[in-house]
Amino acid sequence: MNKLWKEFSKGLWKDLPPFKLVLGLCPVLAVTSTAENGFGMGMAVIFVLTLSNLLVSLVRNLIPAKVRIACFIVIAASLVVAVELLMQAYVYPLYQQLGIFVPLIVVNCIILGRAEAFASKNPPLPAIADGLGMGIGFTMSLTFLGGLREFFGHGQLFGHHVAWAGFEPVSFMAEAPGAFVSLGLLLCAMNYFTNLQRKRKGLAPIDGPTHDCGSCGACGSK
Amino acid sequence: MKPLPPTLTVTAPPHAHCGKTVKGRMRAILIAMMPAALLAVHHFGMDALRVMCLGAAAAVVAEFLCDQIMERRSQVDDLHAFTVGLTFSFLLPASAPWWMVVFGSAVSIIMGKMIFGGLGGSPLCAPLVGWAVCSLSWPAHMDINASMLTSELNYPLSQLKHFGVEAIKGYDLDSLMVGRQLGGLGAVQTGALFIGGLFLAIRKHIKVGVSVGMLAGVLLTAGLFRMADPAQYASPMFHLLTGSVIFGAFFLATDPSSSPMRKIPAALFGLTAGVLVIIIRVYGVYPDGTPYAILLANLAAPLLDRIKPKPFGKKAAGRTLT
Numbered sequence: 234m235n236k237l238w239k240e241f242s243k244g245l246w247k248d249l250p251p252f253k254l255v256l257g258l259c260p261v262l263a264v265t266s267t268a269e270n271g272f273g274m275g276m277a278v279i280f281v282l283t284l285s286n287l288l289v290s291l292v293r294n295l296i297p298a299k300v301r302i303a304c305f306i307v308i309a310a311s312l313v314v315a316v317e318l319l320m321q322a323y324v325y326p327l328y329q330q331l332g333i334f335v336p337l338i339v340v341n342c343i344i345l346g347r348a349e350a351f352a353s354k355n356p357p358l359p360a361i362a363d364g365l366g367m368g369i370g371f372t373m374s375l376t377f378l379g380g381l382r383e384f385f386g387h388g389q390l391f392g393h394h395v396a397w398a399g400f401e402p403v404s405f406m407a408e409a410p411g412a413f414v415s416l417g418l419l420l421c422a423m424n425y426f427t428n429l430q431r432k433r434k435g436l437a438p439i440d441g442p443t444h445d446c447g448s449c450g451a452c453g454s455k
Numbered sequence: 456m457k458p459l460p461p462t463l464t465v466t467a468p469p470h471a472h473c474g475k476t477v478k479g480r481m482r483a484i485l486i487a488m489m490p491a492a493l494l495a496v497h498h499f500g501m502d503a504l505r506v507m508c509l510g511a512a513a514a515v516v517a518e519f520l521c522d523q524i525m526e527r528r529s530q531v532d533d534l535h536a537f538t539v540g541l542t543f544s545f546l547l548p549a550s551a552p553w554w555m556v557v558f559g560s561a562v563s564i565i566m567g568k569m570i571f572g573g574l575g576g577s578p579l580c581a582p583l584v585g586w587a588v589c590s591l592s593w594p595a596h597m598d599i600n601a602s603m604l605t606s607e608l609n610y611p612l613s614q615l616k617h618f619g620v621e622a623i624k625g626y627d628l629d630s631l632m633v634g635r636q637l638g639g640l641g642a643v644q645t646g647a648l649f650i651g652g653l654f655l656a657i658r659k660h661i662k663v664g665v666s667v668g669m670l671a672g673v674l675l676t677a678g679l680f681r682m683a684d685p686a687q688y689a690s691p692m693f694h695l696l697t698g699s700v701i702f703g704a705f706f707l708a709t710d711p712s713s714s715p716m717r718k719i720p721a722a723l724f725g726l727t728a729g730v731l732v733i734i735i736r737v738y739g740v741y742p743d744g745t746p747y748a749i750l751l752a753n754l755a756a757p758l759l760d761r762i763k764p765k766p767f768g769k770k771a772a773g774r775t776l777t
Contacts, residue, residue: 401554405592414566421570425524 244366271379275372286364481534487651491644499549513560514540521569543582545641610637612742642699652705661709664721672729698743720759728752
């Protein structure tokens with residue numbers, strides 16, 4: 234249980250996908266113009282990520298190593314098609330808002346990254362915990378970023394006016410450059426607080442990404 | 456408060472200092488901007504003074520706070536933040552609300568300078584970053600015509616954009632030169648800025664290549680359009696004396712960290728900006744294309760910097776750019 238909780242909770246802060254792993258930036262930048270869009274996108278990713286982690290973990294001993302990437306993509310693609318059809322059936326307005334970014338979940342780095350780095354090496358239960366944790370972390374980040382941009386860009390949160398009466402929306406934040414700027418500033422703030430924490434513990438400050446190689450392994454150093 | 460780590464190690468002692476300091480350069484730039492600032496107060500009243508003071512003060516405070524957060528020794532006394540704030544406020548209409556001036560000025564410093572590591576690190580001209588953020592965010596407050604309805608002066612560039620060349624017949628170049636037009640409050644004092652720019656050029660505080668290139672780019676491109684169809688396009692001198700072309704050529708594009716270093720790249724950089732100004736004015740949606748033209752040219756500056764002389768002793772046919 235303890236191990237499961239560890240796998241689950243690392244996605245919530247330590248390896249928070251968009252900010253700590255810096256993966257899946259394409260939807261992070263594109264669909265976070267409002268909190269609702271970010272939340273919807275996050276839910277779709279939770280669904281695909283958890284199930285793809287489970288499936289990949291189940292078939293991990295059957296797949297030949299050389300074609301594993303293609304197999305992961307096929308699994309992710311079939312799940313994404315399912316999500317797409319479900320969204321068309323039940324939340325069509327949101328589907329129209331997210332547009333091309335729902336099918337693009339197939340090539341989202343988080344899905345493939347978790348399948349390759351975690352699910353293909355671990356049994357199903359930890360894989361599900363990892364997928365859920367990462368998915369929830371991703372959803373939280375997207376909703377937070379979307380909320381931030383929606384608040385400053387439109388003075389609203391989830392479509393409700395929350396700003397004070399004389400507030401002049403910073404429309405810059407709701408447009409494309411605002412996504413880059415707010416993402417950069419958020420990363421900046423997170424690194425600042427991480428270093429502040431480390432300083433309090435008496436550790437040396439770190440530059441750059443803070444995750445260990447376990448979450449990536451792309452350079453083949455393992 | 457730890458000092459900046461030394462990034463450049465120099466050995467072999469006897470050194471001579473040329474005597475130029477950042478502070479001295481900034482002081483010269485401020486002196487060069489002074490006539491335009493006075494004329495702006497003359498034309499737009501105390502409102503202009505309010506915008507300029509707010510802009511400069513907000514920039515200095517923002518830089519000081521950034522230094523505190525970044526745990527650096529503060530260098531606000533080199534006047535660079537003050538100059539950036541003042542330059543930014545020169546681009547605003549005199550009616551700009553106080554919070555927009557403060558916000559834009561702080562953004563200029565934070566996103567245009569400090570985020571890239573302070574003085575000399577920025578790939579973009581700092582005041583223009585704040586200007587771009589403000590003009591994307593609050594087009595209504597940045598729209599010079601709409602926000603200055605009470606003034607008896609007019610905004611010639613927007614008249615040219617919306618009513619064609621007939622509408623600007625009433626402007627003579629002399630009145631444009633003394634700033635009898637609307638626009639950025641300091642940026643339209645073209646005559647005063649030109650004198651200030653010449654002062655900077657003679658004292659070698661700016662790269663003359665950039666300014667000459669930009670003015671040439673504006674004049675040549677506008678001249679070509681004028682020759683093609685005088686009934687449709689305004690004259691080159693009109694383009695030169697309206698909006699913020701002169702201000703851009705002498706004070707914005709010459710920003711040392713965002714313009715190329717050598718002479719030929721600097722001239723090409725200015726030329727690019729100048730050509731873009733007229734192209735944006737003729738085909739774009741913005742009446743005055745200068746800020747965006749300079750920002751775009753800033754982005755091309757690292758490319759232009761690749762034009763280098765051959766290293767001594769290298770063969771002519773050899774590949775020198777590695």
